[in-house]
Amino acid sequence: MKIVLMNVDKFVQVNNLQQITNPILLERGYVPSPDGLLSTEIFGTSPSKRKVTFAYIDLNGHFLQPLAYKTLKRIFTKLDQLISGMLYYSIDKDGYLVEDPENGDTGIEFLYKNWNRIKFKENDSKIRSEKIALFKHFTRDEVFMSKQIVCPAFYRDINLQNTDSKKPSVHEINGPYQKLIRLASMLTQGNFAITLHGTRLEIQRQIVVVYDYFKARIEKKHGLIRQAVLGKSDDYCSRLVISAPQYTTNKASEMPVDFYHCALPLSHCISTFAPFFVGWVQNFLVNHVDALGLKKAVRDSKGKLRYIKAKEPTTQFNDEKINKLMTTFIFNYTSRFDPIMIEFEDGSSMPAMIQITDPKTLESHERVMTYTDLFYVAAEDILKDKHVYITRYPIIGHLSIFPNRVHVASTITTTHLIVNGKEYKYYPLVDLDMDKSKVAINFVEVLQMSNVYLQALDGDYDGDQVTVKSVFSQEANLEAEEKMKAISNILSVNGNNTRKTSNEAVQTIYMMTRW
Structure with missing residues (x-):
């Protein structure tokens, strides 16, 4: 400065x-x-x-x-x-x-x-x-x-x-x-x-x-410069604390976070790619109701059996309702395992259901569809070809900003499941019986990225924050992919490698020899 x-x-x-x-x-x-x-x-x-x-x-x-x-x-x-x-x-x-x-x-x-x-x-x-x-x-x-x-x-x-x-x-x-x-x-x-x-x-x-x-009142993380200038978020972007990736796999190739992928929390996936979620979730729920032809059998006062249809899906799942569902998931942690309810013409409602299959035994059963189920499935489909740009301020060079593909981070503990016929290796672990007060602590709410980016960002894992900006158009995503794989994303202006590790080898040797 x-x-x-x-x-x-x-x-x-x-x-x-x-x-x-x-x-x-x-x-x-x-x-x-x-x-x-x-x-x-x-x-x-x-x-x-x-x-x-x-x-x-x-x-x-x-x-x-x-x-x-x-x-x-x-x-x-x-x-x-x-x-x-x-x-x-x-x-x-x-x-x-x-x-x-x-x-x-x-x-x-x-x-x-x-x-x-x-x-x-x-x-x-x-x-x-x-x-x-x-x-x-x-x-x-x-x-x-x-x-x-x-x-x-x-x-x-x-x-x-x-x-x-x-x-x-x-x-x-x-x-x-x-x-x-x-x-x-x-x-x-x-x-x-x-x-x-x-x-x-x-x-x-x-x-x-x-x-x-x-x-x-101006300096440091809670000062005016950081909070009102550097910390200003544009539309469809997030400010996140960075954290080290989790090493829970047996092979390096199985790690969800690597040089090309960052783990973005599900709630921030929704907020940064909000327009895509509105359209995807609306189409999914409308098709879900139409495909099942949902009706509810009831008996009137004379004992005669009659069927009540679900409300017109395009009406009950309009843009306003979808935005409300998204806002509830992002800000109300206790509701993340609540069911998605389908309304009927008589004013009653019932939960939407999903088909769960164990990939090992191929045994299937139906389960209530929760907010987490709905938005995780949506995120996996929406973000499969999307990128984000990660920036740490102050920008000290072109390597302070880099693109990454997105791995959707949901619950801390995940499981391998087939849901509605599609396989997911890192499906969120949904516990319908969990105490609502404990739901929040089971979700990942930090950005996990490869350690090799730290040096160029001049950052570390002690509370440093980054800005994550979404990439919308197909052309911009193709450009982000090219930049991510380009030599300029690895080398500094004087030709030195800045994407390198320093402490991982020492930590590995220590963990191997501590017992």
Whole structure:
């Protein structure tokens, strides 16, 4: 990431920002102070204006930008003592700071005035050299600031609805802003030098407090960048935690997850390929009802036997109903072993049935068709020629995105079955008697992929997430297949192999020799 230090004074001037001078938020009657942090005169009254209007606090002196302060403190460990006036320094002929209690000077203003003359010694540390180089790329007015930008009032406004003991709720970031205003005003009161230096150090630290507050809400996995920018999902795509594939087969050729296949959870198969599922499930259920010619025998009040037909299948299994079934399966884990019900004209209903055959004994029996049965059979048919693109952010090269075919991952434990005449090697294990509270923990909800992709993704299995995007058209799927098998999917731009394993051999030898 490229870091650029902003010229704060120029930002204030260009945007014609107004100054905040009053640390008091509200006057009597909960009216915002006209020159305070919540002022309607400065920030406006409408939400749209209060969202975009910045202001500033005059610090009455020069201070290091928070990032510059943190970086310089690692290079020059006695920075705080210099700012607070505890240590005096002079600049030697080479431009280095040397302690000089008798003839030296102190304070952050001394640092600001002599900034262009000062040099910092480098050593064998590459990190130190990089930090020193950072300051060479910026001017003094970019490294130092004399004003603190105040974020728009909308994001830190007072909450009069959520009161405690009749006191309004005040946003936490207003506290450091208030403290900066009070401390900055103390610099104009002509106190003793040692007191002024101490006040300047406290101002510098409060600037860092404000910086750290916003930085914490932007960075890492739960920050704004990941959640609102990188983590944004397009239509028909998913965000998933990656996990190592399971090694439960006797042969490598039998593994469902390999270089060409990833294991995508059934619920995410449905959400990423939703239009295909709507059409497939609708056709399947309509044909199921029509083929069986479902009727129910009942006796009327006179004891006469009559038959009641199932409701028109195209009506009871319309797009809205199919979407509801899909949403129920995706979000309501406890319903995944519930039966698919067929409605009759008298308002009653009965479960749909499927034919189960044991591939070893060829013994068959009928069983209730559950949500899991319906959507797994649909997924296997829909995704047999489909691909997905897997992306991990930040994208550091073309190998951060790669295509894979899809293996449908359903329950953790699977079985080999023939269902309605078609063989499935990894059919979900459906337990109709399972406690509903335990159904959720029996389903795979992470993306399993080949370990050889980890290095190029700069990822590991400690909670890293990827974005999975579906490929719809036949032409796009053919292109994805070509890219998956291309040499460019294996080699980096300089010709090195990036699809390689590193820990598997060590782990294998360990497992073979542990007993």
